[in-house]
Amino acid sequence: MAPNTIRMALAETLENLSKDDFKKFSHQLLDRRAEPRVRRNRVEAKSCLEIVDALVSTFTEPEALQVAVEILRQIHCNEEAQELESKTKVCLEKGDPTFRKTPSGELERNPSQEALKYAADQWPLRATQQGGPSVKKPEEVEAEAKARVDSEGRDSQNDRLVLSRFIIQFGQYKGQTFKWLLENDLGWTTFLVADHQKEREQMKHQDPLMSNKDSLTRYAIAYPEALKEVRLKRAYSRSLQSGPKGMALVGFGAHGSETLKGLYESKDENKISYVQFLRSKKSTCDPGSKMEIAVRYILKRDRERAAAGRRLTKRKWAQSDRGQENSASRPMHANVRRGSRRTQYPARSRQ
Structure with missing residues (x-):
């Protein structure tokens, strides 16, 4: 089972080092010049767990992880460093989505293959549900999200992390987390948020469905990439309604x-x-x-x-x-005019 905290991952990594590599790690830690520095009496002749305690108490957990990875690479334990980073990736996550990009570097707004498959699998289920199950109350959705974070060994007091684990209660992606939505179908999610903002301008009532949309909106617009898309969709909608x-x-x-x-x-x-x-x-x-x-x-x-x-x-x-x-025609007209003058005013002969 993968460790669910940075401290546990550090302890497991140091315990799996050979004696020589463990000595090299301890020596390199003491030889580290950057501040803050770990005291010698907290490293020499200490066990793996004691050194982990020294690391975490001297630095924060994320900083202790960074220092440990750097030292492992310095002593040429590259595989161990990579494995430690892989183990702790989920521990460092704060609920922020990873936005997909096109080959040209632009935001990918189209659904991922995973999203297309999920939506296709949902259609038969939605067709057999007469009206579908009722939407869960906001308190239930939040309680489940916190339980999900706790099960990951994460901080359930981190509001954004908990919000990222909220489950959408409707639509073609019902059952997926808010974080998954932004990562797998940014276009659909931001369209939904833009539409909900417009809906909120006209309707103030609250029910479980509106509450779920409120929570998704709060999570999505916290990220500049998603907020820009929402604003663009709203501006586009307004531009269609007025003017040529x-x-x-x-x-x-x-x-x-x-x-x-x-x-x-x-x-x-x-x-x-x-x-x-x-x-x-x-x-x-x-x-x-x-x-x-x-x-x-x-x-x-x-x-x-x-x-x-x-x-x-x-x-x-x-x-x-x-x-x-x-x-x-201009020369002919001139001759006619001159001829007419001669006819009207002939020269007098001398008597």
């Missing part, structure tokens, strides 16, 4: 905060390239998606621009034809 369509936000990708009009008319090379990329997605984007809305707008503007170009060309041709007609 061109003033709606793109709502996705690197230029999500741009308006469709601004993106299309931009002279920036990156934005021009992105518009061209969207044109290529005409036949592949999902119907009704933000990308499909953007592509439709771009193609519509393309048609309008082409039609305006044809009208301008026709006007130029018409103006050119009129100019040629005027140029060809």
